[in-house]
């Protein structure tokens with residue numbers, strides 16, 4: 143009697159926990175490094191301004207470690223709780239709604255870019271001639287800086303979430319095209335021969351061989367696109383004059399940097415969290431879809 | 442009048458990368474008729490064009506000269522008509538499918554309904570001694586087990602012409618003998634024609650009506666050895682002096698083929 147379907151690897155759950163702790167330790171180390179730098183070369187630590195009540199005068203003064211350039215971590219976290227402007231709502235609620243707003247734009251850009259990138263890959267896979275003819279232009283399109291494209295897109299499409307999503311899509315379609323194309327071409331020649339021996343139609347070869355083989359490649363691309371779409375959305379907001387998202391918040395807090403640098407840092411942290419969240423969601427989807435594949439992608 | 446050959450090679454050449462620096466004459470002047478219900482083995486040194494010959498029958502590559510006819514039609518038409526089943530030298534299983542669904546693959550493409558597909562796949566997995574592994578994934582199986590899955594997959598459509606490229610190469614001696622018996626039984630019970638590539642002289646002789654000995658560079662048919670052992674074959678065949686005689690003859694020709702190639 144053969145063995146039943148093997149149980150899922152018992153080391154799997156601990157692995158997720160281990161990864162979490164690894165991340166936590168990494169973050170703590172970074173925080174320690176940050177504050178050590180300030181301890182050695184920052185502005186003086188006043189006992190009433192830090193949670194440990196320390197009174198300390200750093201031996202050196204480096205500009206990058208000043209309170210203006212590198213605020214204390216507790217000041218940054220405290221900024222989340224303080225009001226965002228005089229008599230305004232607390233910063234955390236402002237950043238939360240801004241994050242939500244930007245996240246929505248990023249998702250739209252992710253979808254636009256993903257669909258466009260995927261369709262381009264299908265076309266290039268089908269027509270090798272087009273691939274050779276057009277791919278250089280697709281690659282060239284990626285060398286044009288997004289900041290040059292963004293104002294044009296806004297003029298064409300009017301400032302709004304659509305133009306922001308299109309700008310985000312511009313950053314996300316390329317990795318999807320490249321990786322999907324690679325995935326569609328990944329089956330070994332004998333696998334294509336096997337399908338040919340069944341006189342399988344092009345469609346069957348696509349659905350039963352090329353697409354399933356391409357899935358791991360596509361997910362790799364989507365993970366790149368997820369974070370790129372957040373960057374794209376933030377950048378897209380700047381020339382659009384949209385003030386409800388993280389781009390607007392960054393622009394706004396940027397102009398008050400001299401008086402309160404922690405707020406900009408808080409906005410940066412919020413942006414990073416949105417990117418990480420999106421990346422995490424795609425990774426989760428990947429784990430679910432590819433759970434039965436051999437070597438799970440370590441990323 | 443003779444029956445129409447199942448497979449017919451008429452002056453076939455196969456040259457890879459013709460005109461290029463790495464031009465390879467894989468097959469040269471192949472003439473061969475394979476009769477209906479025949480079990481024919483192909484044996485020869487590595488690189489002599491055995492796989493190439495099977496690929497030509499399957500219309501997976503086109504001849505450089507000459508014609509390949511299958512069931513009286515062009516090989517291309519025969520492929521479109523689902524006239525054959527093929528076991529490749531590598532298992533070629535799809536990682537994203539369970540073993541069961543890998544065996545169902547050709548049936549899906551042919552448009553069998555689900556119940557029939559599942560039923561057939563299960564039966565065939567039993568037959569290749571892989572009952573219980575239906576829900577495993579290919580990468581959870583050993584090389585020999587994977588090759589048996591690919592045999593089950595080729596048999597699933599009950600092809601009238603079976604092209605097998607070293608199907609038992611990765612098996613241990615005992616499993617191989619059992620598989621040989623299974624294949625022999627299938628061949629006897631159905632009127633399947635089998636073209637069987639192998640490196641094993643004893644396997645070739647045990648199973649075949651004829652053994653084709655090939656030489657390399659360029660690949661040619663050196664000799665066709667008739668095996669006049671009574672059918673059905675079984676344990677008694679392994680004691681038959683005629684078996685040793687046939688093996689000796691094939692070995693002799695193989696030796697000549699290797700000398701010829703070197």
Ligand SMILES: Nc1ncnc2c1ncn2[C@@H]1O[C@H](COP(=O)(O)OP(=O)(O)OP(=O)(O)O)[C@@H](O)[C@H]1O
Nearest residue numbers: 457458465467486487488489490491492493494530
């Ligand atoms: N797709 C290809 N492109 C170029 N050359 C090829 C190709 N396929 C086979 N050949 C060449 O044709 C010759 C015959 O190859 P083939 O695979 O038919 O050998 P074989 O008899 O099956 O060998 P083995 O016993 O090792 O499987 C070899 O010299 C090989 O290099």
Ligand SMILES: [Mg+2]
Nearest residue numbers: 491492530606
């Ligand atoms: Mg071969």
